[in-house]
Amino acid sequence: MNADPYQVLGVAREASQDQIRAAYRKLAKKLHPDLNPGNKDAEERFKEVSGAYDLLGDAEKRARFDRGEIDAAGAERPRETYYRDFADSAGAAHEGARRYESAEGFADFADTDDILAELYGKVRGRGAKIRMRGPDLPFHLHVDFLEAVNGATRRLSLPDGSTLDVTIPPGIRDGQILRLKGKGRPGLGGGPPGDALIEIEIVPHPIFTRQGDDIRLELPVSLAEAVLGGRVEVPTPTGPVAMTIPKGSNSGTVLRIRGKGVAKRDGTRGDEYVTLRIMLPGKPDPALESFVAGWEAGRSFDPREREKA
Amino acid sequence: MLEFEEFCFRARLEGGTLEAWIAAGWLIPAGTEPRRAFSEADLARAQLIQDLTRDLGVNDEGVAVILDLIDQLHGLRRSLKSLSAALGSLPPEARATIQRQLGAARQ
Numbered sequence: 446m447n448a449d450p451y452q453v454l455g456v457a458r459e460a461s462q463d464q465i466r467a468a469y470r471k472l473a474k475k476l477h478p479d480l481n482p483g484n485k486d487a488e489e490r491f492k493e494v495s496g497a498y499d500l501l502g503d504a505e506k507r508a509r510f511d512r513g514e515i516d517a518a519g520a521e522r523p524r525e526t527y528y529r530d531f532a533d534s535a536g537a538a539h540e541g542a543r544r545y546e547s548a549e550g551f552a553d554f555a556d557t558d559d560i561l562a563e564l565y566g567k568v569r570g571r572g573a574k575i576r577m578r579g580p581d582l583p584f585h586l587h588v589d590f591l592e593a594v595n596g597a598t599r600r601l602s603l604p605d606g607s608t609l610d611v612t613i614p615p616g617i618r619d620g621q622i623l624r625l626k627g628k629g630r631p632g633l634g635g636g637p638p639g640d641a642l643i644e645i646e647i648v649p650h651p652i653f654t655r656q657g658d659d660i661r662l663e664l665p666v667s668l669a670e671a672v673l674g675g676r677v678e679v680p681t682p683t684g685p686v687a688m689t690i691p692k693g694s695n696s697g698t699v700l701r702i703r704g705k706g707v708a709k710r711d712g713t714r715g716d717e718y719v720t721l722r723i724m725l726p727g728k729p730d731p732a733l734e735s736f737v738a739g740w741e742a743g744r745s746f747d748p749r750e751r752e753k754a
Numbered sequence: 755m756l757e758f759e760e761f762c763f764r765a766r767l768e769g770g771t772l773e774a775w776i777a778a779g780w781l782i783p784a785g786t787e788p789r790r791a792f793s794e795a796d797l798a799r800a801q802l803i804q805d806l807t808r809d810l811g812v813n814d815e816g817v818a819v820i821l822d823l824i825d826q827l828h829g830l831r832r833s834l835k836s837l838s839a840a841l842g843s844l845p846p847e848a849r850a851t852i853q854r855q856l857g858a859a860r861q
Contacts, residue, residue: 473810479802528802531795532828541795544782550826
């Protein structure tokens with residue numbers, strides 16, 4: 446402290462007031478603690494420089510100093526706190542400065558990086574200056590075939606450890622994106638949160654396939670059921686139902702069960718189409734063989750007649 | 755918290771100047787007229803603005819730019835602080851991995 450103020454400012458003893466002011470400004474711009482929030486030395490140097498300027502910047506005081514009436518310590522400015530002390534502190538002292546803090550310096554990071562997006566959400570904006578909607582949060586969700594047809598509720602685990610209940614509406618399609626409003630990342634400066642975007646992938650079913658709002662199913666039937674007709678049990682997305690197979694049905698015959706397809710928006714359902722496939726018994730049967738061998742009508746019937754024409 | 759008059763006195767400011775600073779968004783008092791309140795942080799900020807305008811010869815446009823950059827700087831500093839605190843709480847292997855990555859990114 447108390448060094449020669451001319452040396453502190455780096456000016457000659459005969460410098461003009463303008464030169465002194467210019468020298469001070471040049472130093473102060475580099476050393477002002479608020480322009481150097483991370484540099485602790487800057488404060489000491491700045492105190493020295495502004496003390497010197499306090500003395501030499503005032504022509505009258507300067508003259509008294511030159512005459513030796515006051516010493517270099519006589520004019521030191523008491524200054525204990527700077528804005529950076531509030532802006533940089535934690536706890537209550539910080540509260541007053543917090544409203545000025547801005548996240549614009551890294552606002553663009555939030556689009557690309559998850560960790561910084563987290564931090565970004567935690568820095569509150571300055572007044573009305575930055576008010577931004579939070580980023581959307583994308584998810585990929587595998588849904589069972591029947592859950593997609595009938596609707597379901599699924600619980601998602603979020604990266605932050607919380608959970609999100611997702612209602613899967615009946616009849617949802619593969620690749621469809623569910624938008625859960627306000628379930629994305631938090632907004633900035635009072636801005637609304639983003640949305641959770643959930644892309645649905647439907648896992649195929651072993652026996653059902655889907656065609657729009659209809660369900661298709663291949664149903665094995667016995668020769669007796671096909672020839673004589675009968676009642677069989679057929680699986681549908683909502684459980685098995687009984688169906689009558691008409692007498693004389695064939696492989697490839699398509700039967701329709703109304704209202705057992707995919708749930709629609711209006712509350713009704715599509716249909717289930719059942720394609721019959723005749724299955725002979727696994728083992729050769731002598732009685733069947735001898736019957737077919739002596740069956741004239743069966744021999745004269747040509748199922749490939751159309752292919753020949 | 756300080757009231758308007760008291761704040762002007764402590765900051766050695768004219769009431770009109772303070773009003774202009776508030777209008778420019780340089781200072782944001784808590785509460786609304788007529789019950790506006792100022793914190794010690796606002797006082798330090800007013801002192802900074804005075805340093806800029808009076809001692810450093812910065813004009814009004816310059817003050818706006820500098821305040822905006824300082825506010826961004828403090829936002830960045832705080833984020834960097836919480837980031838390094840979070841990194842500091844990681845197990846040593848994870849920190850070593852991050853250090854390697856940082857070294858690679860710098861090249």
